[in-house]
Amino acid sequence: MLITLTTDFGLKDPYQGAMKGAILSVNPDAGIVDITHLVSPGEVLEGAFVLLESYGFFPKGTIHAGVVDPGVGGARRPILVETERFFFVGPDNGLFSLVLRNEKVKRVVLLTKDKYFRSEVSKTFHGRDIFGPVAAHLSLGVNPSAFGVEINDILEISLPEPSRGKGVITGEVIYIDSFGNIITNVNGSDALSLGDDACVEFHGIEIEGLKRTYSDAANGSALALISSFGFLEIAVNSGDAGRIFNARVGDKVLLRAKG
C-alpha cells in the first residue's frame, strides 16, 4: 500500500527521515512516495494546492499523509479522512480542504486511539509521532473507524475566487512554480469560454490569445495557456516568467474577450 508525504519539513533536517522511520517501524513494507517536503514553512494553503495537483494521479487506495502543521500540539485536531478513492491523514487545518471538494467523503475520524501512535508523543512533531504511525497502521489494513471517533466537520480554507464581469474575468496568482510559470486561480474552462483569442493583462502587459504549449510563443516571449492542471497560466517560452514579471502570489490577472 502506498503512503505519500506532503510536508514543510525540508530535505536537510532529520524530520522527514524520522517520519519515514516511524512509518517503516510499523509497516516495513509500506511504499513511501515523497510528493514534496518543500512546502514553505507553515503555509497550509500552498500545501493544499500542491496536494490538489498531485494526489489524484495515484492509484486508488493510496494514503496521503500531509503535514503542514503550524498549530502542532495546540488545539487543532488530528484527523483521518476516508473518501471513495483515497485516505488522507494529517492536521485538521484546511490542508485537505481543496482536495476534498473533488472527492466523495465517506468519513472523517478524529484520531484519539493512542495505541496507533508512537509510544511517546511529543508536542511538536506529530508527523513522526501520530500521522506517520497512523498512516502505517492504515496501510496494514486497520479499519479507519478504529483510530478514533467519527466527526462531521473539517476546517475548510479556500483559494481566492475569481470575479466575472461581461466578457471579463479578474483572477489572481495562486502559485509560481520552479520554472517561473505563474499559475492563476482562473479555471481553464472558464478562461476558454471567453474564446482562445482572449487577451490576458498582467502587470500592465497585454498577452494576446491562449496558446497550447510553451513553444507556440517565440523564445523569450510571454504567453498564456491552460496549464496541465487546468488553470490559466502565464509563462515565458524558455524563460522564468515569475522573475521577468516580478510576480507575487496575489497579483491580479485580467482576462478579456476580444473585440
Add this chain to the structure above:
Amino acid sequence: MLITLTTDFGLKDPYQGAMKGAILSVNPDAGIVDITHLVSPGEVLEGAFVLLESYGFFPKGTIHAGVVDPGVGGARRPILVETERFFFVGPDNGLFSLVLRNEKVKRVVLLTKDKYFRSEVSKTFHGRDIFGPVAAHLSLGVNPSAFGVEINDILEISLPEPSRGKGVITGEVIYIDSFGNIITNVNGSDALSLGDDACVEFHGIEIEGLKRTYSDAANGSALALISSFGFLEIAVNSGDAGRIFNARVGDKVLLRAKG
C-alpha cells in the same frame, strides 16, 4: 532489508543516484530510504547530528549508510559497525560517534574484502564504490565479519558539552533547522531540572519559562521549549527564529532558574 542514506552529496549531482544504482546492482530488492543528502559539504559533526535524530526511528536491523567523507581515499578507514539494533557503514571519521553512545556495539569491522566492493574502486567516491555495495551485500545477509577484520576502536567526535553552575546551565547552539528553530546542546531533562519557569537568555533577550509547543507563545513571539528530539530549543511561533536572532552554530545560550 532497509538501507538509509545520510550524505553530503546534494540532490542535483549524479552522486546519490550513482550510489543508489550501485546498491541496487547488488540487491535489486533493497529498500533505500533517504535521510538526507544535504549535509553541508564535509561537515561530519552536522551529519552525525542528523543521524542521531533520525536513525533510532527505523526498524531493528536497518542498515544506516553514512557518507560525509572529506578524507575519502586518504588514511581514514572504511568501517562497518554492528550494534544490537542496527548496522552502520561508512568512513571512520566520527560520523557515527554520536549515535554509538546510545547503542550497544557488538563489533566494528574494518572493510578490507574488496570482493564486496565495486569492481573498480575510485579514490574519490567510496559511497558508490565501497559503502553502497557493502551495505547492499549486508542487506543480502552476508555476515558482518566477512567484510574484513575486527578492530577495537573508532574515531570519536562529540558535541560541545554545556557547563553547569548553581541554578545555571550555559550551553550553545548546535543546529538550526529549516524552520529556523535553534537547537542547543542542553539536554531536555537537565533544562527541566531548573524548573519549567526557568529563564533563557539568548543574544541579550530574555525568554521566560519553558513552553510545551509553538502555539503556547503569541504569533511572532520567541519561546523556549524542549524539542521533539529532547534538546532545549529556541523558536518563534510562526516565525524563523534563526533569522530573527541572526543565530549561528556556537552562539551561547544561558538557562537560569527563577528567583
Add this chain to the structure above:
Amino acid sequence: MLITLTTDFGLKDPYQGAMKGAILSVNPDAGIVDITHLVSPGEVLEGAFVLLESYGFFPKGTIHAGVVDPGVGGARRPILVETERFFFVGPDNGLFSLVLRNEKVKRVVLLTKDKYFRSEVSKTFHGRDIFGPVAAHLSLGVNPSAFGVEINDILEISLPEPSRGKGVITGEVIYIDSFGNIITNVNGSDALSLGDDACVEFHGIEIEGLKRTYSDAANGSALALISSFGFLEIAVNSGDAGRIFNARVGDKVLLRAKG
C-alpha cells in the same frame, strides 16, 4: 523492475509527485529511484551529463525516464530507446545522446500508441501523461515495439571536444558540482597520457601534477585529479573550487606536459 527519473521538475512543485503517481497507477510495484529533479530548467545538455554519470551503475534492465523537455507539446518526438542493457524513455532532444555513445542500441521507437499514455494527454506535461505511463507499461513487460513505430535516427547533442597539440590539451569546464568541484571535458586517460606530473592552468593559476584524491593536497589548496567519473577535475581540498575560482561552464582549462 526499476524506473529512474532524471528531470528538471524541481522538488517543491507537484510535478515529480504527479509523475510518480502516474507511474504507480499503471504499475503499483514499480521501484522508482530519483536520480535528480534539479537539472537546471530546460538545460538538456546538463541533464544528459547527469544521466551519463549515473545510469550505468543501475542493474541491467533498468528503465531510465528522462524529462528535460523545453519543447514539450511541440515538434520534438517522444521516444523509447532499447539498448543491450537498458531502456530510455523521454523526449528526442538529445537528452540520451551522451549515454547512447556508450550503449549498443537495439531499437528506437517513436511513441505513438496512446493506449499506453494517460487517458488525457496535456500539451505541457508529457512526463506525467506519456513518459511516466510508458515507462510503467514497459516495467510490466510490454514489448518495446508495441509502443509505436521504429525509427532510425535520434537527435544528437554533444559535449564540446577538447583540442590537442604537442604535449598540450585545451579543454573546458562542463559541470560544477555541489561541492564546487570543477569537471572538465578532458578524458582521464588522455590527461594521464601527458604524465601525472603534467601542469594544469586555470584562470591564470598553475596547478602542478595530477593527484589521486583530495587529501593529497594541503587543506584549502587547489589540486587536479581524475574524477570518479573519469574526467579531469579541478578541486580544492575541503574547499569550494567553483566559488574560489569563480568558475563557469565553458571556462578554458589548459593541461601541459612537464619540461
